[in-house]
Amino acid sequence: MTVSVVDNPAALTELLERVRAARRIGIDTEFHNERSYTAQLMVVQLAFDDGVAIVDPLALTDLRPLAEALATTEVVGHALSSDLRILAEDYTILPQSAFDTQVAAAFCGYGLTISLLDLVRELAGVTLRKSQTVSDWSARPLSVKQIDYLVDDVRYLFPLADRLEALLAERGRAAWAREEMRSLVDLRAYRPDARRLYLRVSGNGRMSRRELGILNELAALRDGLARERNIPLKFVMPDDVLAGLVSLRPRTIEDLGQLRRLDNGIKRHYGARIIEAVARGEAIPESELPQRAPRPLGAQREALVATMAVLMNAIAAENDLPTTLLLTRSALERIARETPVSAAEIDAVLNLTPWRRSLVVEPLWELLIGERVVRVEGYLSGNPRTTFVRKNEELVDD
Numbered sequence: 001m002t003v004s005v006v007d008n009p010a011a012l013t014e015l016l017e018r019v020r021a022a023r024r025i026g027i028d029t030e031f032h033n034e035r036s037y038t039a040q041l042m043v044v045q046l047a048f049d050d051g052v053a054i055v056d057p058l059a060l061t062d063l064r065p066l067a068e069a070l071a072t073t074e075v076v077g078h079a080l081s082s083d084l085r086i087l088a089e090d091y092t093i094l095p096q097s098a099f100d101t102q103v104a105a106a107f108c109g110y111g112l113t114i115s116l117l118d119l120v121r122e123l124a125g126v127t128l129r130k131s132q133t134v135s136d137w138s139a140r141p142l143s144v145k146q147i148d149y150l151v152d153d154v155r156y157l158f159p160l161a162d163r164l165e166a167l168l169a170e171r172g173r174a175a176w177a178r179e180e181m182r183s184l185v186d187l188r189a190y191r192p193d194a195r196r197l198y199l200r201v202s203g204n205g206r207m208s209r210r211e212l213g214i215l216n217e218l219a220a221l222r223d224g225l226a227r228e229r230n231i232p233l234k235f236v237m238p239d240d241v242l243a244g245l246v247s248l249r250p251r252t253i254e255d256l257g258q259l260r261r262l263d264n265g266i267k268r269h270y271g272a273r274i275i276e277a278v279a280r281g282e283a284i285p286e287s288e289l290p291q292r293a294p295r296p297l298g299a300q301r302e303a304l305v306a307t308m309a310v311l312m313n314a315i316a317a318e319n320d321l322p323t324t325l326l327l328t329r330s331a332l333e334r335i336a337r338e339t340p341v342s343a344a345e346i347d348a349v350l351n352l353t354p355w356r357r358s359l360v361v362e363p364l365w366e367l368l369i370g371e372r373v374v375r376v377e378g379y380l381s382g383n384p385r386t387t388f389v390r391k392n393e394e395l396v397d398d
Contacts, residue, residue, distance in 0.1 A: 001051055001052060001151070001155060002050060002051030002052070003051060003052050003053075003054065003147065003151055004051065004052075004053050004054070005053075005054045005056065005142075005147075006053050006054065006055045006056065006060075007055075007056040007059035007060065008059065008060075009060070012055075012060055012065070012066065015046070015053055015055070015066070016065055016066065016069045018048065018053070019046070019066070019069040019070060019072075019073065020069050020072055020073075022048055022049075022073055023073070023074070024073060024074045024075070024076055024099070024158070024161075025046050025047065025048065025070065025073055025074070025075050025076070026045075026046065026047025026048075026075070026076045026077065026154040026155075026157035026158060027044070027045065027046055027047070027070075027075045027076070027077045027080075027083060027154065028044075028045045028077055028078070028083060028150075028153040028154050028157075029041060029042075029043065029044050029045070029082075029083045029086060030042045030043040030045075030135075030137040030150070031086060031137070032137065032138060034232075035231065035232065035235075036230050036231060036232065037226040037227050037229070037230045037231055037232060037233070038086070038089045038090065038227075038230065039082075039085070039086050039089075040138075041057045041063070041086055041090070042057065042058065042137035042138055043055065043056065043057070043137050043142075043150060044057065044063070044066070045150045045151070045153055045154045046154070047076075047154035047155060047157055047158065049158070052150075052151050052154055052155060054142070054147065054150055054151075056140075056142075058138070058140065059140075063090075063091075064091050064093075067087050067090075067091040067093040068091075068093060070087070070093075070095045071093050071094065071095055071096060072096060073095060073096055074095060074096060074097040074098065074099060075095045075097075075098050075099070076098075076099045076101070076157045076158060076161045077098070077099075077100060077101070077154075077157060078100065078101045078102050078116040078119070078157065078160075079100065079102045079116075080098055080100045080102075080184050081100075081184060081189075084098065084184055084185070084190070085190050088187055088189075088190035088191075089190060092187065094184075094185045094186075094187060095185055096185070097181075097185055098181055098184040098185050099161050099165075099181060100181050100184060101116070101119060101157065101160045101161055101164055102114060102116075102119075103177060103180055103181055103184075104161070104164040104165070104167075104168060104177050104181075105119055105164060106321065106322055106325055107168060107171070107173045107176055107177045107180075107321065108164060108167040108168060108171065108173075109320040109321075110122070111322055112322035112324055112325055116128070116153065116156075117130060119160060120156045120160065123159070123160055123163045123164070124156050124159055124160065124163075126156065128152045128153075128156075129148065129149065129152060130149070131145060131149065132145055132146050132149035135149070173355075175355070176355035179353055179354065179355055180325075180353070180355075192223070194220060195216070195290070196216075196290070197216055197219035197220050197223060198212050198215045198216040198219050198290055200219060200233075201215055201219055201239050201242050201243070202239045202240075202243075203239065203240075203243045204293070205292075205293045207246065207292070208292070209286075209289040209290060209291065209292055210281075210282070210284075210289060211246050211247075212289065212290040212292065213281045213282075213284040213288075213289045213290060214245075214246050214249065214277075214278055214281030214282060215242060215243070215246050215281070216281065216290055217277040217278070217280045217281040217284075218237075218242050218245055218246065218274070218277050218278065218281070219242060220277070221270075221273055221274065221277040222236045222237050222242065225266075225270060225273075236266065237262070237263070237266060238261070240261065241259060241261050241262050244259050244261065244262075245259065245262075245274065245278065249278055249282070250274070250275055250278060251275065251278075251279075252275065253267075253271045253272065253275065255275075256271050256274065256275075294333075294337065297333065297336055297337070301336040301337070302336075304336045305329065305332045305333055305336050307367070307374075308332045308335065308336075308364065308367065308368075309329070309332060310374050310386070311363060311364065311367050311372075311374055311388055312326050312327055312332070312360065313386065314374055314386040314387060314388045315359055315360060315363060315388065317385075317386060318387070318388075319359060326356060326359065326360055327350070327356070327360060331350055334349060334350070335349060335350070335364075335368075342365070343361050343362060343364075343365035346361055346364060346365055347361050363388055366390065367388065370391065371390060371391060372388055372389065372390050372391065373388070373389060373390075373391050374386060374387070374388050375387050375388075375389060
């Protein structure tokens with residue numbers, strides 16, 4: 001396999017032509033994000049049918065042309081969301097389409113979190129070397145071991161994708177998987193909802209709606225400052241400081257002196273903006289304030305959520321899918337709170353993708369109205385199996 005290192009403008013120009021001509025491109029990235037707001041790209045690995053290119057972002061001033069070239073093709077990768085997030089945040093550009101081998105594997109019965117190492121071993125019969133997992137990717141020059149590791153991370157992507165596509169076709173799930181992967185190339189998936197930033201701050205569950213409004217304005221300010229300075233949120237203002245500001249509701253710069261944990265530099269340079277954020281939160285009309293976290297469900301509705309969860313587990317097991325791929329607990333809680341009165345209303349409440357709708361809506365509705373029951377079959381024979389059947393079907397112990 002030919003391996004080239006792209007670390008100068010001429011090599012990048014050649015790579016761009018190669019990218020634009022390719023039907024699909026394998027991709028992986030190495031990045032550091034411990035001390036920055038957005039991930040700092042250190043290496044980009046691109047796989048082609050005839051070799052691998054190792055792109056050095058530290059030697060190139062601007063990778064936007066590469067992002068633009070990738071936007072014309074399909075990328076293949078494993079657990080792609082973190083790799084594509086970098087393109088979304090740095091360049092607001094995403095590939096035309098994506099094939100994620102981890103997502104595809106989930107629809108083929110391998111679980112939702114299978115690693116590349118395990119998938120390559122399972123489908124390609126190769127054990128990858130992972131000696132550089134915690135390597136310092138900012139160091140230059142890259143060592144031979146690092147290069148080998150980088151190549152291994154992409155060299156098997158096409159064989160994996162081809163094998164998984166065949167398995168998906170055999171199971172009739174190719175459309176399901178592609179539907180699930182569509183969100184990977186949707187920019188909206190990587191943009192935080194500015195109206196719900198308060199949910200990221202610990203302690204929000206004890207606040208009133210007005211306090212949540214103030215907290216959201218402060219969280220938006222913190223997010224903006226962190227982005228401007230490219231540092232983690234906690235380096236601007238930790239959660240307990242935001243909560244303290246909500247409680248204090250400062251109206252002057254002098255008021256900020258009451259918060260011991262508020263960094264002096266932040267206070268000095270951004271104190272006025274903090275005061276303005278608090279004022280904006282206090283001025284939000286009552287009807288536009290964030291909603292408080294819902295109250296506990298209560299014993300009976302908690303039992304209902306648990307019962308629906310058992311059904312979801314049974315459906316997942318019957319279809320050889322990860323349970324978490326079907327419905328989240330919050331979705332089940334919403335049904336328990338809103339009690340939709342038809343299968344169509346359940347569908348409307350949950351706003352499901354077509355493949356999920358085909359699996360869960362009818363069984364869920366029939367369970368809720370008592371027309372379907374969950375049973376354990378085969379227990380006495382040592383082969384227990386949880387099933388969901390209509391209540392007039394006889395129990396068969398196999």
